[in-house]
Amino acid sequence: MTTTAPRAVGRPLARIEGPAKVTGTARYAVEYPLEDVAYAWVVQSPVPRGTLTSVVVDPTAEADDVLAVLWHGNAPRLEQPDDPELAVLQSERISYRGQAVALVVARTLEAARRAAQVVRLEIDVEPHDALLREDHPELYTPEEVDPDSPAVTQTGDVEAAFAAAPVTVDVRYATPALHNNPMEPHATTALWTGGDLVLHDSNQHPPGVAAAVGAVFGLGAERVHVITEHVGGGFGSKGTARPNAVLAAMAARVADRPVRLALTRQAMFSMVGYRTPTLQRIRLAADRDGTLTAIDHQAVEQTSRIFEYAEQTTVVSRHMYASANRRTGHHLVRLDMPTPRWMRAPGEAPGSVGLECAMDELAAELGMDPIELRIRNEPRAEPESGVPFTSRNYLACLREGAQRFGWEGRDPRPRRRREGSWWIGTGVAGATYPSSVMPSVARVRREPDGAVEVSIAAADLGTGARTILTQIAADELRLPPERVRVRIGDSTLPRASVAGGSSGSASWGWAVTGACRELRDSGRDEATFDTTELVERQDTEGKHAYGAHFAEVRVDADSGEVRVSRLFGMYAAGRILNPRTARSQFIGGMTMGMGMALHEEGVLDPAMGEWVNHDFAGYHVPVHADVEWIDAAWLDEADDDLNPMGSKGIGEIGIVGSPAAIVNAVWHATGVRVRDLPVRLDKLLPQI
Amino acid sequence: MKTFAYTPATDVESALAACTEGATFLAGGTNLVDLMKLGVATPDALVDINRLPLRDVTELPGGGLRIGAGVRNSDLAAHPLVRRDCPVLSQALLAGASGQLRNMATTGGNLLQRTRCAYFMDMTKPCNKHAPGSGCPAREGDHRNLAILGASEHCIATHPSDMAVALAALDATVRITGPAGERGVPVTELHRLPGDTPQDDTVLRPGELITAVDLPPLSFARVSAYRKARDRASFAFAVGSVAAAVAAEDGVVTDVRLAFGAVAHRPWRAYAAEQALRGRPATRQEFLAAADAELAAAVCLRDNAYKVPLIRNLVSATLARLTGEGA
Secondary structure, three states, X not given: OOOOOOOOOOOOOOOOOHHXXXXXXXXXXXXOOXXXXXXXXXXXXXXXXXXXXXXXXXXOOOOOOEEEEEEOOOOOOOOOOOOHHHOOOOOOEEOOOOOEEEEEEEOOHHHHHHHHHHOEEEEEXXXXXXXXXXXXXXXXXXXXXXXXXXXXXXXXXXXXXXXXXXXXXXXXXXXXXXXXXXXXXXXXXXXXXXXXXXXXXXXXXXXXXXXXXXXXXXXXHHHEEEEOOOOOOOOOOXXXXXXXXXXXXXXXXXXXXXXXXXXXXXXXXXHOOOEOOEEEEEEEEEOXXXXXXXXXXXXXXXXXXXXOOOOOOOHXXXXXXXXXXXXXXXXXXXXXXXXXXXXXXXXXXXXXXXXXXXXXXXXXXXXXXXXXXXXXXXXXXXXXXXXXXXXXXXXXXXXXXXXXXXXXXXXXXXXXXXXXXXXXXXXEEEEEEEOOOXXXXXXXXXXXXXXXXXXXXXXXXXXXXXXXXXXXXXXXXXXXXXXXXXXXXXXXXXXOOOOOOOOHHHHHXXXXXXXXXXXXXXXXXXXXXXXXXXXXXXXXXXXXXXXXXXEEEEEEOOOOOEEEEEEEEEEEOEOOOOXXXXXXXXXXXXXXXXXXXXXXXXXXXXXXXXXXXXXOOOOOXXXXXXXXXXXXXXXXXXXXXXXXXOEOOOOOHHHOOHHHHHHHHHHHHXXXXXXXXXXXXXXXXXXX | OOOOEEEEOOOHHHHHHHOOOOEEEEOOOOOHHHHHHHOOOOOOEEEEOOOOOOOOEEEOOOOXXXXXXXXXXXXXXXXXHHHHHOHHHHHHHHHOOOHHHHHHOEHHHHHXXXXXXXXXXXXXXXXXXXXXXXXXXXXXXXOOOOOXXXXXXXXXXXXXXXXXXXXXXXXXXXXXXXXXXXXXXXXXXXXXXXXXXXXXXXXXXOOOEEEEEEEOOOHHHHOEEEEEEEOOOOOOOEEEEEEEEEEEEOOEEEEEEEEEEOOOOOOEEOHHHHHHHOOOEOOHHHHHHHHHHHHOOOOOOOOOOOHHHHXXXXXXXXXXXXHOOOO
């Protein structure tokens, strides 16, 4: 039975789970009511490097309530995981400060915490090295950078181009360690039923977590049931299983009862990944008319002793602008520090600080409008690969965005506009993010009441995934959205790809579309569709979303305080499936970009081997008062070479380029180039 | 957190009686509860003073205000007499924390909040304040927002309160009751400089309770302001702040009160700057010279030297605005 309905895709449907969230009935990982539940508290290493020889438990501390204190001396043995971070409490080796070295399991949360605070660790401490520097003797070039790109590329003769160029820019930009701080911390409730494991876990990929946690306990993924109904944000840090999931499962086995484990905010700064600090050197060579003749973008980054994560910082410079000569590279050093991981737009976010700020510096050098400079370097096909773009409306974003923002008539000279104590300036930067898709499976079933159930093991991080999948299915089946019930957030549902890389909607939406079409065409009551073959057949090159960010800032001449008066993003990101949730994604990314430009920094104490500002009082993310005026708009674009919806991912592009637009605006306001982020008053004050 | 006893008190007498060794008073709890979770504060008992009759702002005979120690920051900031007679205090309160925190935080508790130095807040790190004799890693480590005035080799912590900076400028007196009776301490002398005993924040003796803060009449405090510089627009501790009240006649400063925040272990009353300014022309140049007179004593570390020009500029800008001179 089908009824006709107006198209749902493209309409601003409210989040389906919105009422449950705002009324507090939506359950997160450690909120499920359970009988006889115990609580686990992680004891973290207080030193960055050494050997843990013993854990001494105070027998008087919360003795009535403590059920177990686990460490490598007594913890159950695990199978060797693919990700060494999941081999928790298996080794005496301490590889970074904040690493989980023991776990207290107790009847109450307070008792677990107190007992963990008074556990005594006996450690043979070794000298450590926590400081990233450009001249580090142990720098090396990895084979690949995230996810699977070459670390180094070169076309043409870069040095000859620099030697011949009439105008060059050679600058160093630094971005600090940045920390994923979703509202819901990494958290797990674990219980064993028979020999099988149930995890209520906050993550971005229930099937992946089931497989990874199952593997360390010697279980097939089918014997681990991961339930992830609601997730309070992830930003990449929940893309793979984190130590909390394994620790909770281990504790539940030892304590023989359900165990809840939620990381503290402080623990999240070391235990769940972060964005590596980057030291970038970017050189641009150009003719007097602004034509780029060479781009050379090199990045120095860190990883940990136990896992190589290589951020793809300079990959953005491989395809953003045309240039006959080009060189990009990544250089890593292993430090006694936690392992960096994905954080919203890994690579593109820090890399476009270097590229888009350097473009601004080149424009100033040439006396040219920075938008015009970008227009003059528009490639005809994707540089390096030579593959035509499936769609690229970057220039349209720059032009349309400039018009809406009010760019015309801007005096390009810095330090010209003063109102009271404020210096005022504007800046622009480009944005791009790859449009990728990953294999997924969806199942659609007709219910006796005429509704349709759509099932896929996807995760909704608060982005609106559940809602847009409902819209997609409704349209394919010509049903009103109210008649579609989407089940996600459960690893036992058909296999979905990770909610990451801005690929969720494209990947899951494709599978849902396929299943709905099959249901429709077959006339049966159930259909399942697997996109694996279709996805693997696709060429991955030449597929990107684009945007342009515009910022107006004011800088207080007395204090050096920076405020963003206006922040605007103009995007060309395929068909927008739901304007309400899309706007939220865009302005959320832009706000996070503001944090990257002005506020956020993991402040390293090299002697401690730790970021010392590991809470929300010390690690500043933008608050409402920082966001004075923000807006996002998009061009009417549909790219049917990507997926049946014609959509591109939008979760990350907002943080790409928005930091550079703000940094460029600060220069325009004050005439001061701050090249190490965040741009704070202590860096500006001596120069304004 | 460590298990503790809990005693709600309903009057000052019973609160004092309940505050035996190992006990501490609980007011708004906006700082203490955090410190207890972190293991920095480990009281055996909490004496809840929220029900004490200390919630009123009253006019003192002869002028001035008595502010009950239990008056919430939000209520004090909104009080009509505070807004009229000493806007600097209202502004300082509203510059602090967030709306939710101001609704809980009290006048007495705000004065007694502890430094937010990252090392102090982390029991896995050395800190002479939480573990006397263990050292001060902030001197070599993260001290961007730590003290430039009155610090010692043992401690460079700053007092985090905005409110206290305004009270210091207003010559406020803290009313204290304890086992040995009542006394009054100028707010400028409530907090100690760290010296070689940085574990002691204040001159309060064991078992003593702040009951009120008295504001003396200060006619020119109606021309006053609080200027706070911070790393984001709201919900951030000051990186530098200035509380100022000024009286000027015919372009000459006749009297002035100045205090600085986020520069020392206590709200820093800038006596030297005040002295340098009295009787001087109300010009930017004189304001800067006055600030320099105070900041000559500054001792900066690797990453906090910016506070000197910051405070200097804030003094000048704030006084210029208040006097309408030399904008």
